[in-house]
Amino acid sequence: ILEPLTRDAPNAACLYHAINQTVTPMGARRLRDWLTQPLANAGAIHARQLAVQTWVEDGARLELLRNRLREVRDLERTLTRLSVGTGNGRDLLNLRFAIEQFPGLRSLIDEAHGEAGELELHDADDVPLLSQLAAQLKELPEVVALIARAIVDEPPLALREGGIIREKFSAELDELRGGASEGKEWIAQMQKREIENTGIPSLKVRFNNVFGYFIEVTKTHLDKVPAHYVRKQTVSNAERYITDELKQMEDKVLGAQERSEKLEYELYLQVREAVLEHLRAIQTAAAALAQLDVLAGFAETARLHGYCRPHVGSEGVLEIREGRHPVLEQTLLDERFVPNHTGLGGEKQIALITGPNMAGKSTYIRQVALIALLAHTGSFVPAAAARVDLLDRIFTRIGASDNLARGQSTFMVEMSETANILHHATNRSLVILDEIGRGTSTFDGLSLAWSIVEHLHQQLGAKTLFATHYHELTELAQRLPRVFNLNVAVKEYNEQVVFLRQIVDGAADQSYGIQVARLAGVPQPVLARAKEILANLEETDLTAAGGTKGTTNPKAERKKLRDLTPSPQLDLFDPK
Numbered sequence: 001i002l003e004p005l006t007r008d009a010p011n012a013a014c015l016y017h018a019i020n021q022t023v024t025p026m027g028a029r030r031l032r033d034w035l036t037q038p039l040a041n042a043g044a045i046h047a048r049q050l051a052v053q054t055w056v057e058d059g060a061r062l063e064l065l066r067n068r069l070r071e072v073r074d075l076e077r078t079l080t081r082l083s084v085g086t087g088n089g090r091d092l093l094n095l096r097f098a099i100e101q102f103p104g105l106r107s108l109i110d111e112a113h114g115e116a117g118e119l120e121l122h123d124a125d126d127v128p129l130l131s132q133l134a135a136q137l138k139e140l141p142e143v144v145a146l147i148a149r150a151i152v153d154e155p156p157l158a159l160r161e162g163g164i165i166r167e168k169f170s171a172e173l174d175e176l177r178g179g180a181s182e183g184k185e186w187i188a189q190m191q192k193r194e195i196e197n198t199g200i201p202s203l204k205v206r207f208n209n210v211f212g213y214f215i216e217v218t219k220t221h222l223d224k225v226p227a228h229y230v231r232k233q234t235v236s237n238a239e240r241y242i243t244d245e246l247k248q249m250e251d252k253v254l255g256a257q258e259r260s261e262k263l264e265y266e267l268y269l270q271v272r273e274a275v276l277e278h279l280r281a282i283q284t285a286a287a288a289l290a291q292l293d294v295l296a297g298f299a300e301t302a303r304l305h306g307y308c309r310p311h312v313g314s315e316g317v318l319e320i321r322e323g324r325h326p327v328l329e330q331t332l333l334d335e336r337f338v339p340n341h342t343g344l345g346g347e348k349q350i351a352l353i354t355g356p357n358m359a360g361k362s363t364y365i366r367q368v369a370l371i372a373l374l375a376h377t378g379s380f381v382p383a384a385a386a387r388v389d390l391l392d393r394i395f396t397r398i399g400a401s402d403n404l405a406r407g408q409s410t411f412m413v414e415m416s417e418t419a420n421i422l423h424h425a426t427n428r429s430l431v432i433l434d435e436i437g438r439g440t441s442t443f444d445g446l447s448l449a450w451s452i453v454e455h456l457h458q459q460l461g462a463k464t465l466f467a468t469h470y471h472e473l474t475e476l477a478q479r480l481p482r483v484f485n486l487n488v489a490v491k492e493y494n495e496q497v498v499f500l501r502q503i504v505d506g507a508a509d510q511s512y513g514i515q516v517a518r519l520a521g522v523p524q525p526v527l528a529r530a531k532e533i534l535a536n537l538e539e540t541d542l543t544a545a546g547g548t549k550g551t552t553n554p555k556a557e558r559k560k561l562r563d564l565t566p567s568p569q570l571d572l573f574d575p576k
Contacts, residue, residue, distance in 0.1 A: 001035055001373070015370055018327045019379065021300035023066050025074040026286065027293025034294060038376035042390055045312050047129040048295060048378025053309060054112050054130060055299035056380070062299055065108050069293050072098045075286040082272060083279060089155025089164040089268065092275065095282070096147040102137040102285065105292070109134040130295075136288035138281045143274075150271045162261040164268050173267065176260040183253030187213060190246065200224050205246070213250040214240045298379045305330070307380035310371075311387040316428065317345035318372065318463055322384035325367035326374065329382065338501035339384070342368050344430075344463040347482055350456060352474055353467045353503070355488030356512035358519075360501045361467035362398065362434050364488070368465055369394055369432045391430050395421040395462075398434040411439030418452065427461035434467045446470045457482060474507035 002016045016035060022028045039045050055062040075098045081087035082095070113131050127135075155164045167174060191205040200221040207213050211232055217225055218238045229241035301307060305326075322339035329337035338360075344351065353361050371381045375388035397417045418436060425431055436452060437445025449470055456464050457480045466473075477485045487508035489500040497515040514530050 001370075002032060013327060013331060015327055015373070018330050019298070019301045019374070021297035021304070022293045023070045023297070024072055024290070024293050026076040026290040027069070027297065029076075030290040031294045031297065034377045035373070038373055039378065040376070040390060040392065042312050042314060045376065045378050048298075049309055049312075049380075051129045051295045052298045052302065052378065052380060054128075055296055056302050058112060059303060061108055061112060062296060062303075065105065065292075066296055066300070068101045068104050068108070069289065069296065071101050072289050075282070075289060079279065079282055079286060083276060087272070088157055088159055089151050090157065092147050092151050092271065093153075093155060095275065096144050096151075098289075099140050099144050099282070099285075102139055105289075106134045106137050106139075130292075133288040133292050136284050138285060140278055140281065143278055143282075146271060146274055150267070159268060160261060160265050162257075162264050165264045170263070170267055173260060173263050176256050176263060179252070179256040183249055183256060186249055187246075187253065190249070198224050198226060206240075211240065211242075212254065213246055214242050215246065216240050295378075302380040305382060307382050308385055310375040310381050310383070312375060313387065313389045315345070315389050316463070317387050317389045318368075318430065319343050319345070319387040320368065320371055320381075320383050321386065323367055323371055323386065324382040325363055326370055326382045328363060328367070340364055340367075340501075340503040342465075342503075344465075345389070348484055349461060349482035350453060350464040350466060350480070351484055351486050352453070352477065352507070353465060353486045353488070354469075354471055354474060354508035354511075356490060356497065356499075356508070357469075357516050359488035359490060359499045359512075360503075361488055363501075364503055365432045365434060365465040365467050366396075366398065369396055369430065372430055390428065392426055392428040393424065394430045394432070395425055396432040396434075397421060397436060398432060409439070414439050415448075422452070422455060422460070425456070425460045425462040429460075429462040431456065431462045431464040431466075433464065435469055436466070438469065446472055449473055450476070453483065454480070469511065471508065471511065477507070 001014060003014050016032060020028060020031055022031055039048075055065065073094055075095070078087070078091045078094050078098070081091050109130050113128055113134075150165055150169050152164060152166050165173060167177075187205055191203065194205070194215065195201060195203050198221075200217055202218050202221065204216045205213060206216050214232055215229065216238050217229075217240075222239060225239070225241065228243060230243065231239055232242050233240040320342040323342055324337050324339050353365065355361050367382075371383060371386065372388050372391060372394055374381045375386065376391065381388070397414065414436065418433075421431055421433075433452070437447075437449040439445070440448075449466075449468060450473060453464075453466060453473065453476055456462055474485050477483045485505070485507040486503050487506055489502040489504045490512060491498040491500060492512075492515070497512045497519070514527055514534065517530070518527055
């Protein structure tokens with residue numbers, strides 16, 4: 001959801017990046033929160049949907065809104081730095097720019113919602129969400145005016161070196177600056193005077209942090225140095241001197257500059273504290289702006305990719321018409337994503353989905369889970385139409401992975417996750433299961449998968465999409481009233497399989513595993529031998545009761561496989 005599943009996948013290969021159209025860092029963080037903490041209240045979902053709908057229907061105003069939000073930048077982090085004492089003049093300036101956007105943002109929302117934007121927060125139950133957010137954008141003209149009057153347009157990063165406070169903000173500071181400036185001008189005039197008095201054209205009055213101000217004379221003119229010059233330092237090609245007059249002026253200049261920088265820092269702290277008196281109001285506004293950014297981003301995503309507003313009720317129905325995978329449809333470059341329908345609820349509780357590998361089973365069940373999640377965040381969804389009634393949880397058991405650090409095999413991880421689902425799912429849950437039982441032997445895996453479906457049907461009642469390679473499971477649709485079969489349509493042409501990516505009613509008539517192996521480049525002799533073995537194995541099938549037709553002894557099945565193997569080397573392992 002939040003990160004791509006593999007390191008080499010593009011950024012867009014996760015739900016967060018696929019739908020993220022926020023324009024501020026704090027909006028991006030809030031989007032992550034919403035994806036990991038979906039809503040379980042229909043009223044709250046409808047409120048967000050209404051806000052998104054407002055901007056979807058008014059693209060011009062949406063663009064104006066997003067442009068203003070960009071100027072807000074990361075107001076939350078700016079406030080944090082200022083409040084903990086790590087901020088600087090640039091943070092105050094950014095704070096001012098953000099607050100200056102509040103009136104324009106409120107006006108845009110008021111235009112969209114009329115006079116509702118002027119109502120106060122205590123009327124929140126009757127006010128649209130956008131208007132509630134607008135009411136939290138309190139105009140703070142005194143804060144804007146203070147920062148504009150106190151802080152220069154391009155303040156330095158350092159706080160204790162001056163250059164932060166504007167002229168005329170403090171008479172005392174202006175006086176100190178004037179004294180330092182006059183002293184520096186006197187030093188410049190002294191250099192001209194000393195050049196004339198000594199006849200040394202290369203004479204310079206310089207400054208460094210170690211010695212302060214000094215007179216530098218190159219070694220070619222040392223014979224012209226006056227007697228009252230006091231040698232201070234020898235460098236490679238020059239001598240450095242001081243005089244009593246220069247030392248006195250240095251004390252005056254540096255003293256004024258030091259006092260000036262100290263006063264500037266104190267003034268900065270005073271301005272910061274005055275601003276932080278409004279911290280609560282600005283924090284409230286920042287939180288509102290983050291939400292506004294996410295809602296505007298939802299609208300932008302819906303406009304860009306043709307999302308629809310889902311109906312969210314409480315009757316336990318999940319219906320999606322022409323649903324699409326929100327991530328995969330953006331990563332496909334050379335082909336169109338094939339949309340599919342979904343219908344769960346009532347008499348259709350558990351869908352068993354069969355079909356060949358690579359046909360699209362996993363993509364289909366994942367897209368349903370992602371659409372359901374998006375609907376519970378208040379976002380629009382990638383479909384022509386959708387009804388996603390409230391869910392209490394979305395459970396997924398997809399993929400295979402080891403947890404070697406805990407000593408857990410692939411199958412152990414699979415069963416642990418399945419156990420969690422069976423312990424916590426309810427009739428208001430959505431369960432997504434992909435190839436349960438493939439991590440163990442065929443008979444164990446099939447038995448577990450069969451039993452899990454029965455438990456979901458008879459005990460839990462959770463809406464379930466179960467993709468499986470066990471075609472024997474399709475018999476359950478004849479035994480359990482709320483179980484039905486779906487399969488991924490394919491076509492065969494000249495022994496080649498063509499994946500149509502379309503989900504259709506009924507069970508798949510075969511797995512096409514050998515055809516998929518051919519597509520993967522498996523050598524022809526291996527494919528021919530596989531066909532021979534398959535023909536023999538298909539003489540045995542599973543009954544609707546869970547038993548077997550023909551041989552019921554697993555050891556006999558393994559003996560049949562041994563009999564198919566012509567290699568005499570395997571006789572070494574024959575138990576006979």
